[in-house]
Amino acid sequence: MLAAQLLLNALSLGAAYALVALGFVLVLNATTAVNFAHGESVVAGGFTAVALTFFLPPDLRIPGLILLPGVVVVTAVLGLAIGALAYLPIRNRPPVSVFVTTIAVGMIVANGLNATFGAAPRTAPPLIGVGTIDLIGVSISRQSLAIIATACVLIGGLAIVLQRTQLGRQFRACSQDPEMARAIGIRLTRITLLSFAVGTVFAGAAGLLLAHQFFISPADGAPLILKAYIAVVIGGWGSLRGAALGASLIAVFEVGVAAISSQPLAEGLLYVIVLVVLFLRPQGLFGEPQQVRA
Amino acid sequence: MSRFLRQFIAIATAVGLLSTVGAQAEPLRVPVLVPITGFLSLEGTSQKNGAELALVGSDIAFSVVDTSTSPEIAVNAFERAVDAAGVVAVVAPMLGTQMLALLPIADEFGIPLITVSGTAKITELGSANVYRFFPGDAVVKTAQARYAVEERGVKRPAIISQTTAYGQSGRAELERNLTAIGASPVLQEALDISVKDMLPVLLKVQRSGADALLLHLHSGPTALIIRHARALGLDIPIIAGSAMHQPETAALLEPAELNGVCAESGSSPVSDDSEEMREFVDAYRRSFDREPDAFALGQYDGAKMILAALAAGAKTADEVRTHLQTASHAGLAMNYRSDGKGNMAHSAVIICYGAEDRVPQIVKRYENLTGTL
Numbered sequence: 001m002l003a004a005q006l007l008l009n010a011l012s013l014g015a016a017y018a019l020v021a022l023g024f025v026l027v028l029n030a031t032t033a034v035n036f037a038h039g040e041s042v043v044a045g046g047f048t049a050v051a052l053t054f055f056l057p058p059d060l061r062i063p064g065l066i067l068l069p070g071v072v073v074v075t076a077v078l079g080l081a082i083g084a085l086a087y088l089p090i091r092n093r094p095p096v097s098v099f100v101t102t103i104a105v106g107m108i109v110a111n112g113l114n115a116t117f118g119a120a121p122r123t124a125p126p127l128i129g130v131g132t133i134d135l136i137g138v139s140i141s142r143q144s145l146a147i148i149a150t151a152c153v154l155i156g157g158l159a160i161v162l163q164r165t166q167l168g169r170q171f172r173a174c175s176q177d178p179e180m181a182r183a184i185g186i187r188l189t190r191i192t193l194l195s196f197a198v199g200t201v202f203a204g205a206a207g208l209l210l211a212h213q214f215f216i217s218p219a220d221g222a223p224l225i226l227k228a229y230i231a232v233v234i235g236g237w238g239s240l241r242g243a244a245l246g247a248s249l250i251a252v253f254e255v256g257v258a259a260i261s262s263q264p265l266a267e268g269l270l271y272v273i274v275l276v277v278l279f280l281r282p283q284g285l286f287g288e289p290q291q292v293r294a
Numbered sequence: 295m296s297r298f299l300r301q302f303i304a305i306a307t308a309v310g311l312l313s314t315v316g317a318q319a320e321p322l323r324v325p326v327l328v329p330i331t332g333f334l335s336l337e338g339t340s341q342k343n344g345a346e347l348a349l350v351g352s353d354i355a356f357s358v359v360d361t362s363t364s365p366e367i368a369v370n371a372f373e374r375a376v377d378a379a380g381v382v383a384v385v386a387p388m389l390g391t392q393m394l395a396l397l398p399i400a401d402e403f404g405i406p407l408i409t410v411s412g413t414a415k416i417t418e419l420g421s422a423n424v425y426r427f428f429p430g431d432a433v434v435k436t437a438q439a440r441y442a443v444e445e446r447g448v449k450r451p452a453i454i455s456q457t458t459a460y461g462q463s464g465r466a467e468l469e470r471n472l473t474a475i476g477a478s479p480v481l482q483e484a485l486d487i488s489v490k491d492m493l494p495v496l497l498k499v500q501r502s503g504a505d506a507l508l509l510h511l512h513s514g515p516t517a518l519i520i521r522h523a524r525a526l527g528l529d530i531p532i533i534a535g536s537a538m539h540q541p542e543t544a545a546l547l548e549p550a551e552l553n554g555v556c557a558e559s560g561s562s563p564v565s566d567d568s569e570e571m572r573e574f575v576d577a578y579r580r581s582f583d584r585e586p587d588a589f590a591l592g593q594y595d596g597a598k599m600i601l602a603a604l605a606a607g608a609k610t611a612d613e614v615r616t617h618l619q620t621a622s623h624a625g626l627a628m629n630y631r632s633d634g635k636g637n638m639a640h641s642a643v644i645i646c647y648g649a650e651d652r653v654p655q656i657v658k659r660y661e662n663l664t665g666t667l
Binding site for chain 2: 002005006009010013110111114118119120121122123132141210213214215217218219220223251254255256258259262263264266267
């Protein structure tokens with residue numbers, strides 16, 4: 001029973017991390033540069049949910065899921081702003097320039113949230129409710145189930161858009177060969193900005209999912225971007241399914257391995273895995289060998 | 295004498311007089327260097343607010359500089375701050391690693407640092423320039439261990455701490471105190487500040503057969519582990535570290551989750567009904583639109599002791615240091631006096647939460663635990 005509970009916790013944490021990693025890869029594929037403001041986008045999503053509750057009567061306990069459209073709108077605008085301010089003006093310069101501008105934007109977002117909301121951790125409403133339900137003798141947290149379900153819907157939606165729609169084909173064309181995509185009439189700037197918007201929406205949604213069970217504070221961005229980076233290194237630079245797998249692996253180490261060893265040891269072992277992957281398969285589990293690692 | 299020379303002498307004299315007047319009017323300064331951003335920003339903001347509330351309206355000039363969480367930023371901020379004339383003391387960051395980096399430079403410049411850092415080591419390095427206005431680990435961990443064992447009958451405690459310098463320092467003190475009174479910990483685990491899921495460590499607590507959970511964590515992880523312990527149905531007493539007494543930590547949890555949780559602290563302003571404390575709490579709420587905690591009150595008392603030193607005639611950093619070394623100060627939280635190493639606070643309280651609200655009650659006071667007063 002405990003194993004089932006640990007598995008469920010790992011799945012729910014992994015689902016939220018997968019959203020973060022997928023958003024990170026979407027921007028990476030569109031720009032070939034790392035968006036270091038991505039961790040702060042997760043935090044911005046969590047705080048958007050917290051802020052939206054200010055507009056509701058204090059006694060009205062609404063499910064956090066109702067806040068998702070608001071989080072999507074705000075973080076989409078944030079993503080467009082990051083793309084327009086931190087990437088487009090310097091897109092022809094070396095990738096390191098984008099590192100610096102996105103780090104700067106991330107710090108502005110984090111410090112802006114700190115100045116607006118204060119430094120204290122905050123909690124958002126639970127997605128559908130608190131408490132547990134019994135399933136075949138296992139106590140399952142409603143919040144964990146809601147996190148997994150919401151992440152599955154969002155990731156499934158993204159997969160459908162990317163594989164089955166004209167817009168998705170444009171996304172993939174731009175990530176595979178931007179110059180050829182431009183030559184056949186795809187508006188590269190528009191797709192790039194859309195990538196920032198969608199990537200940041202995924203980060204923001206992850207912020208909403210994490211904010212109740214795990215709280216959210218303005219300083220949480222740095223550890224989250226590190227997790228996204230590691231997930232992508234393990235899964236494969238630019239690979240969406242690799243990012244989801246890498247994120248799940250991180251959660252398995254944080255929850256499962258930590259339960260049978262200790263948290264510092266589990267973290268150490270995770271980095272050993274990262275090193276092994278880098279030595280044996282530098283392109284990551286699902287990456288392509290010829291890609292350049294930023 | 296030519297007309298030009300007379301004009302030059304007149305201007306030079308006027309400039310000289312003006313600069314003399316300027317020098318006489320040069321205010322005494324107490325720079326406030328605190329971590330307002332980064333993982334310790336909650337506690338750092340409390341520290342800033344406490345210092346600010348004490349210094350506003352006095353003749354002291356002060357400016358607030360964010361030291362974030364890196365020792366280099368703290369050192370740079372200190373060097374810039376003491377570059378100005380008239381610095382008699384510095385409100386120094388509560389982050390232990392920053393304090394350890396600042397101590398050699400404070401000794402070099404001869405500037406006393408007043409802080410609320412809990413890290414034990416900062417007052418064990420022989421510096422004459424560190425003054426801690428929050429009970430150090432040696433005090434609060436004694437209170438936490440004694441309350442657990444003597445009042446709650448704990449025999450097999452589990453200790454969960456942070457992997458930071460703060461966490462390691464508190465864990466060592468807690469283990470030493472528990473072992474000394476015959477309740478050796480059955481489990482000790484350290485967690486990184488970024489750990490989200492507390493289920494793994496709580497399952498280990500459950501398996502260890504621990505009869506109490508003693509925490510020494512920062513604010514967010516403290517609330518997180520309590521929430522997850524309640525969700526798991528872990529039915530053993532939880533006696534937390536100072537972070538639990540902060541109103542912002544309690545605000546993260548529902549009263550039902552808080553019910554029965556206790557914590558050590560230097561003080562608990564919102565629990566104290568004395569008239570002076572109510573005035574402090576009201577002034578703090580008016581100024582900062584938030585609830586004060588023990589870090590704010592400790593730094594307030596520390597800054598007030600600097601003002602008391604100046605009122606007693608101190609005009610330089612050396613004279614302020616002498617006052618801090620030798621004088622007693624009746625603060626709002628407690629009476630302060632240096633133990634010769636710069637530990638000014640020697641008392642602690644234990645607070646416990648009920649099921650109705652998020653305002654804790656003081657259930658036990660431990661006065662003068664070091665015998666210094």
